[in-house]
Amino acid sequence: MLIGYARTSTIEQKAGLDTQLEELKKAGCDKVFEEQVSSVDIKARTQLDAAIEYIREGDTLVVTKLDRLARSVSHLMKILDDLTTKSAHLRILGLGIDTAGPTGKLILTVLGGMAEFERGIMLERQREGIAKAKAAGKYKGRKPTARAKSEEVIQLHTAGTGKAEIARQLGIGRASVYRILNSAIAAKSQCVET
Template structure:
């Protein structure tokens, strides 16, 4: 008997996996693991690690969309390889892809490459937009979260970088950056 194991992921805490979970249940998944973590890498994706740990021969890992599994083609293909090594496969609901057959693997590879290319385009558009905004004087970067005046004051009073970092709840590197910027 084939077990369909669902995996739902969103990137940030203010997003919801509800829609993905509904689609996975409709596809026949009884077990559905959910998490809120970036798909950029596997770091911090404990639910995915759990699925990969307990997947058995004949099981099918099911995701709604390919980008829920990972952002890079290499990472997705490595996941598919791990599933295959355990006798399991991957099913993507939108668009319908199943790695149980050779055609599914080929389509998955192409879609993964397209998704990675699309991410590159997004980053390039973002970079271009930021450069244009900087040229117009609109974009000033992220507002400082560290009180630079307070750091400089503590430093002038003879407080060391480590103690300043503790008091200001920041890294020593951030303290040195402020101190060296005034020099």
């Protein structure tokens, strides 16, 4: 039996999820598990866990791309180990890899290692670029969106609006609301002392 698994990182990537589902259907998957969750948050990937739990001996877990399945080589190896324990296999459509044979397992392990290595190199380059930009005075970071709404936060709070409602109305986090209000209180108390 072919068991499909599709994942996108965010709800905004609906088209990407639809494309994966279409590819899995064309591949002949009998059942498909899907979710929209970041690959970083491995614990929140309940549908991946459900797919692996559902798989029986001789079944194959099918994904469209390697990055839809695992974030790191260690995570990939854990998934492969779980599948091997169940005498099941993994097929990655975009790479044409099937772990039913030893060659597929070897190629997958090497590709997973290369992908993790490339990601590490990319992050290192990014850090170096940010450090250079900071040294040149060109890197300012992200604009503080919540602080730009400080006056609105204070006005709404003064009008009796609750902190959670303020956050919802202004599209900022509750922690930002608390931070803005605490800063305003601290500033006010300094003015009173002076």
